[in-house]
Amino acid sequence: MTVLAGFLGSGKTTLVNHLLRQADGPRIMVLVNDFGDLPIDEDLIAAKDGDTLTLANGCACCSMGAGLYKAFSTALDYEPTPDHLLIEASGVAEPKRIANFARAEPDLTLNGIVTMVDALNFQTTREDQRLSEIVEAQISSAHILLLNKCDLAQQQNIDICAEILRHVNETAPIIKITHGALSGDIFFGEGRSIDRLSETSNDSHSHTHETDFSRWSVATDSEINKATLKEVLNHLPPSILRVKGIFRATGESDLWVAHKAGTHIDISPLSMDSSFSGRTGFVAIGTKSPDFSNILDAAFHSLK
Amino acid sequence: MSAITVFSAKKIITMNPARPNATHVAVRDGRVLATGTIDEIAGWGDYTLDDSFANKVIMPGFVEGHCHLMAGGIWRYTYVGYQDRVDPDGKLWPGVKTLEEVLTRLKEAEMELGPDDALVAWGFDPIFLMDRRLDKNDLDNVSPSRPIAVVHSNFHLLTVNSASLSLANYVADMDVDGIALGPDGSPNGELQEMAAMFPIMRRLGIDLRELGRTERSLVDFGKVCNRVGVTTAADLINDLPDEDVAQMKTITDGSDYPIRLMSLLNGISQPADETRERALELKGKSTEKLRLGAVKIITDGSIQGFTARLRWPYHYNGAPNGIWNIAPEQLNVLVSVLNEAGVQMHIHTNGDEAIEVALDALEQAKIKKNRPDLLHVLQHCQMADRAQFRKMKRLGVAANLFSNHIYYFGDKHYELTIGPDRALRMDACQSAIDFGVPFAIHSDAPVTPMAPLFTAWCAVNRLTESGKLLGEYERISVDEALQAITLGAAATLHMDHEVGSIETGKWADFAILENDPETIGAENLKDVGIWGTVLAGEKHKIP
Numbered sequence: 001m002t003v004l005a006g007f008l009g010s011g012k013t014t015l016v017n018h019l020l021r022q023a024d025g026p027r028i029m030v031l032v033n034d035f036g037d038l039p040i041d042e043d044l045i046a047a048k049d050g051d052t053l054t055l056a057n058g059c060a061c062c063s064m065g066a067g068l069y070k071a072f073s074t075a076l077d078y079e080p081t082p083d084h085l086l087i088e089a090s091g092v093a094e095p096k097r098i099a100n101f102a103r104a105e106p107d108l109t110l111n112g113i114v115t116m117v118d119a120l121n122f123q124t125t126r127e128d129q130r131l132s133e134i135v136e137a138q139i140s141s142a143h144i145l146l147l148n149k150c151d152l153a154q155q156q157n158i159d160i161c162a163e164i165l166r167h168v169n170e171t172a173p174i175i176k177i178t179h180g181a182l183s184g185d186i187f188f189g190e191g192r193s194i195d196r197l198s199e200t201s202n203d204s205h206s207h208t209h210e211t212d213f214s215r216w217s218v219a220t221d222s223e224i225n226k227a228t229l230k231e232v233l234n235h236l237p238p239s240i241l242r243v244k245g246i247f248r249a250t251g252e253s254d255l256w257v258a259h260k261a262g263t264h265i266d267i268s269p270l271s272m273d274s275s276f277s278g279r280t281g282f283v284a285i286g287t288k289s290p291d292f293s294n295i296l297d298a299a300f301h302s303l304k
Numbered sequence: 305m306s307a308i309t310v311f312s313a314k315k316i317i318t319m320n321p322a323r324p325n326a327t328h329v330a331v332r333d334g335r336v337l338a339t340g341t342i343d344e345i346a347g348w349g350d351y352t353l354d355d356s357f358a359n360k361v362i363m364p365g366f367v368e369g370h371c372h373l374m375a376g377g378i379w380r381y382t383y384v385g386y387q388d389r390v391d392p393d394g395k396l397w398p399g400v401k402t403l404e405e406v407l408t409r410l411k412e413a414e415m416e417l418g419p420d421d422a423l424v425a426w427g428f429d430p431i432f433l434m435d436r437r438l439d440k441n442d443l444d445n446v447s448p449s450r451p452i453a454v455v456h457s458n459f460h461l462l463t464v465n466s467a468s469l470s471l472a473n474y475v476a477d478m479d480v481d482g483i484a485l486g487p488d489g490s491p492n493g494e495l496q497e498m499a500a501m502f503p504i505m506r507r508l509g510i511d512l513r514e515l516g517r518t519e520r521s522l523v524d525f526g527k528v529c530n531r532v533g534v535t536t537a538a539d540l541i542n543d544l545p546d547e548d549v550a551q552m553k554t555i556t557d558g559s560d561y562p563i564r565l566m567s568l569l570n571g572i573s574q575p576a577d578e579t580r581e582r583a584l585e586l587k588g589k590s591t592e593k594l595r596l597g598a599v600k601i602i603t604d605g606s607i608q609g610f611t612a613r614l615r616w617p618y619h620y621n622g623a624p625n626g627i628w629n630i631a632p633e634q635l636n637v638l639v640s641v642l643n644e645a646g647v648q649m650h651i652h653t654n655g656d657e658a659i660e661v662a663l664d665a666l667e668q669a670k671i672k673k674n675r676p677d678l679l680h681v682l683q684h685c686q687m688a689d690r691a692q693f694r695k696m697k698r699l700g701v702a703a704n705l706f707s708n709h710i711y712y713f714g715d716k717h718y719e720l721t722i723g724p725d726r727a728l729r730m731d732a733c734q735s736a737i738d739f740g741v742p743f744a745i746h747s748d749a750p751v752t753p754m755a756p757l758f759t760a761w762c763a764v765n766r767l768t769e770s771g772k773l774l775g776e777y778e779r780i781s782v783d784e785a786l787q788a789i790t791l792g793a794a795a796t797l798h799m800d801h802e803v804g805s806i807e808t809g810k811w812a813d814f815a816i817l818e819n820d821p822e823t824i825g826a827e828n829l830k831d832v833g834i835w836g837t838v839l840a841g842e843k844h845k846i847p
Contacts, residue, residue, distance in 0.1 A: 008631055065573025066543050067513060068498055073506060092628035096481070100499030103480040105506075106473045130613070130632055130657060133625055 001085040001102040001109065002188060002261075005095035005138045006116030007125050011148040012088050014180030015116065015187075017041050019086070020059050022184050029082035030061040031071050068101070076107055084111070084188050092134055096141040109268065111189060112261030115142035116180075119153035119161045126164070139168045143262035144175065144241060151178035171263045173238040175287065186213060186285050189242045189261060213241075214292040219281035222304050223250045226267055232299050233260045239289055240296065245282030246270060255280065308332045308351040309841060310342065315820055316362040319790050319805035329362065331812040334840030339806055356843075357835075361820045363786070364805050365535025365813035365837055366756035367793035369704050370650075370683055370746035373516030373539045373567075376525030378426055378750045380515070382413040385427030385457055389753055392527035394847060403438060410446045410454075422451040422468075422508045426750075429457050438463045439486065440493025451508055457751075459512065460609055462501045463494050472503035517548060522555045530562040530844050532755040533815030533834045536794065536803050538566040540650065540683065540748075541600045543573060544582075549589060549596070556593040562837055562844040564813070566595035566797050568650055572602060572630050576641040583647045592840075595797070598648040600683075601638065602629045604658035607686060607721050608713045612655030614687070620723030625657075632661045636668055643669035648798060649680045650704075656687040656726075663695050670699060679742065681796045686730050687722065693732065693739045702742040702796050705731040707762040708752040710775075714768035728775035733763045737784060744793035745785070757821065760785035761830035782826050814838040 006012050016030055021044060030040075046056040051063040052074070060078065064071035064087075075085055085108065089095050095113045102110035115138045118125075126135050139145065145165050150158055158176065165174055175182065224247045233243060243260040255270040282300060286292050309331045316326040318339055326339040330348060338345045345351070376392055383389055383397040384406050390396050400406045406428065414423050423446070428438070443452045443465035451468040455461075469491055474483060476490040482500030486492035495501045505511070515521060516539070529537050542548070544567060556565050569586060571579050579599060587597025604626050605611020610619060611626040618625050630638070642649055643666070651666075653659045659682060666680055682688070682696070685703040696703060709717070710731055718727040729735070736743040745763050747754045763785045766774045780788075794804030803813050818833030836845040 008633060063573065065570070069502060069505070069511060070513065072502060073511075076506070090629075090631075091634075092631045094627065097497065097499060100481050100497070101502060103478070104472070104474075104483060104500045105503045130628075130661065134628065 001087065001099075002111040003087045003089055003095045003099050003102075003113045004116065005089045005093065005113060005142065006091070006146075007118070007131070007135055007138065008091035009121060010091075010116040010118040011180035012116050015146075015148075015182060016086065016088055017044070018181050019184050019187055020044055020055060020057075020061075023057055023059050026083035026184075026188070027080065028059040028084045028086055028188075029075055029078060030059070030086045030088060031064050031075055032061065032088045068098075072101055072105070076105070086188075092131070094134065094137050094141070096137065099141070109259070109266060110264065111259060111266075112143035112264040113141055114144045114146060114187065114261075115139055116146040116148050117161060117165060119147050119149045119158050122161050122164075123157075136168055139165055142169055142172045143264035145169065145172050145262075146182065147174055147176045148180055149178065150176045171238060173241050173262050173287070175241070183213075185215075186241055189244050189259060212288055213285055214288050215283070215285050216293055216296045217281060217283040218296075218300055219279060220300070220304070221248060221280050223248045224303050225250045226256065228303060229258055230265060230267060232303060233258065233265050236260070236299060237295065238262070239292065240284055240286040242286075243282060243284045246280050247282070248280060258282075306333045308337060308348060310345055310351045310353050311357050311362065311814075311838075312342070312353065312355045313357045313362040314359055316806060317364075317786070317820075317822060318807060319364050319787060320807040323807070326806075329806055329812070329814075331841040334812055334842075336806055336808055336810050336812050338808060357816055360835055361817040362806070363533070363815045363817060363821070364790045365803065365815050365839065366533045366789050367744070367797065367799070367804055368529065368534045368537040368746060368749070368754055368756060369681075369744040369793035369796050370540050370706075371537055371749040371754055372541070373521055373525050374512060375528050375749040375754055376523070377515030377518060377521030379524060381455070382409065382423070382425040383427050384409055384425045384454060386429035387753065389427070390531060392524035392531075394531065403436065403442065406438065406454075407442055407446060410443070410452065414447055414450065414452075417450070422453065423447065424453050424455065424508065424510055426455040427457050428454045428461075428463070437492075437494060440465050440469065440491070443493060451504075453504060453508055453510060455510070455512075458606070458609060459751075460498075461494065461496055462504065464504055465493060468504050468508065469493065471507045474503075516542070519551060519555065522552065523561075525565075526562050528749070528754055530837055531834065531846050532757070533817070533837055534563060534754065534756060535813040535815070535837050535839050536564040536566070536797070536799060537754075538568065538650075538797055540568050540652075541570050541602070542567045544569050544586060544596070549586070553589070553591060553594050557591065559842060560844075561593065562839050564593045564595065564799075564803065564811075564839075566598065566799075568598050568600040569596070571599040571638065571642070571649070576638045579638070580641055580645045580647060583642070584645060587647075595799070598650060598798075599642055600650050600652065601635070602652040603635060603662055604628060604653060604655050607654050607709075608716060610721065612687070613657040613661070614655040614722065615657045615660065619721060621720050623721075626655060628658075632665070635661060636665045639665040640669040640672055643675055643678065643680070644673045646675060646678060648678050650683050650796075651680065652683045654684045654686050654706075656689060656692065659685060659688050659692050663692060663699065663701065666699055666701055667695075676700070679795065679798065683746075684748075687726060688732060688735075689729065690732075690735050690739070693735045693741050696741045697739045702744070703736055704744040704746050704793070704796050705733055705736070705763075706748060707731050707733065707745040707759050708747050710766050711762050711769055712752050714766075714774045715770045715772060718768070718772065718774065729778060730775065731763070732775075732778045733780045733784070733788065734778045737780060742792065742795050743788060744796045745788045746793070755830070756789035757832050757834075758830040760789050760821075761826075763788065764826045764829060782822060782829060785829070786821060812838060812841040
């Protein structure tokens, strides 16, 4: 489960539409914790049943208007079980409170809090006495920060925003985006590409480069110490946005899953019913930089 | 012509200043035909005299302007509160005063259950959290195998036993906010806030919202009202899907159903335009006993939960400011849309910043379009200062004040949440009177027990649970308090032309009292005995 937070007008709805439009494969269920319109472009909607919209690509969208209890019950009982739960938090919601549902509920795994900030209006909102604490809470609890509308704001303002964000939240990576667009694998993590590890041989790694982001993967069936792994993930620089891996833990028979979403790290047993391909290894996404692969190569080399 | 029934009484308190007291009231077609002496009434023609209230006092049926249908349904669970309460069937549940008494009551309830039932209790009082907290070990002694969940009186905390914890795989070193840990690092059974409570509530099927929706719950709610002399009650938030409306209509239509029920649509579960359309549609479905069409909007949280939105200097104990359920900017839009369409709003505001934001929204809406036909209401409105009351008067906005808070939470407000200055001016009935703001007082049942005469006692005496006088200035007279629980509350529901006083043309809805609240003494107001009620001329004796 991923929580998407951010104040009114920051562009959450546009991003949600973008993610749903892009989705091909993983079923995303969106819970909207706002009493605005269900933020789904008309052409995506296949059917409407009460508070729930069904999309042609298997995704769904449900209003949280009747309360968190009902919304989470609906989502958890939904058939077929969604692969990702995306909570579009209300503009005044404390994302941490919502993320706690995933931390407490055994049927959910927290995939991080992503907070979106509008580079155009951020400073005005932040100076509003009635809203300043909540804006601060949204930023400080984020595991990944998205600075949106970077095409519309002046460079100087973007820099000031980034500086304030860094001041409130020292560790979360800041991704600058335009038009609320971000690719699904960065937002949700590389759910499917683990399976694609079969394309590479054992103990090898590959990387692909796109314009702004780099991707990296390694296949390994070595036994890995969980505490050491956590340390390694913890010490990766903010430019490494997401890491996901399935691995054999030292001294344990079961397989384990590790997630890193910005500053959020979760290491838990691989659930029995997951459609696991049998390949173990790690994949990562980060912002493009010359030493991207070297950092990851070195970090994971130290695990062996 | 329909028959006339005349009730005689020791005294009739009419709330009609032209004829404040009477000995007889005549009823025809469910309405008050006349009040006065038997000689005066005789002029209306033949009548049947009913003297069953000859030794009783008749008042207008009380109006509870803010409560929830859950007040009926919650009784399916075992009551473990500190105060005495009476269930819908009249059974007295004495308050449990020690942890041992709580556990004894749970053990008794446990023996009544079937093998697969969970034991769920409610009303557990925070007073027990002062020295030693209830934990899983206590509840494991009640049953090590049957899941147990104790819902605290504020509905924001839950204490469970080990069997419940294991249902949700709650184990040591989870490090989740809201799952409290014992000295050994494992969960001690106390769960704070919905995120931590949800996995267990879901697995035990405890859905508090659903509690108000069943037929039995509606029937029990009517019984709860009847026992305390209430003939009109407002259920202050409901999603009101068609099937629930149909069920409410069927049940309230029954001649044995003892109240007029108003149910308010949740205004923040859909976009503003949809709320408007649905509210107008619902208004058309109103009947004599079921009133629909008004909207509830929740802005902030609760003072005792530290989630109310406060202005400077914020919480007395330094706790962070509270939460918004709707952004001020969005509230402005919603309030304007509904005001323009003629939809009455009841806006939940506890903290003074929430009150400020709500009043600003109402001000903007009223500048855009004046709707003198609508009386919008600030619900709870607990921390309003005198400037805010002046503004309410200017804007023509009413307040429904949460007087029961003075007794139940007043000590905590004075010592912890908002500190002495603001605690002394809480739920400021006298200020409302000073500036001519229409006002009512309420219980928010089941948060505190429904009993308008107790609520009136709180407004008159302003005594906290520990016996402290909280804000002498804001005390009001018995007459003013009786007005607040009848006509005052009726006005906040747009029903003061139909109920709230005993005068010609209004519904013959009465509270039948064993004692005279005007003479029993201010300190005894809460102890006035209640025989039952009359609704549209039909007697509803408490069974």
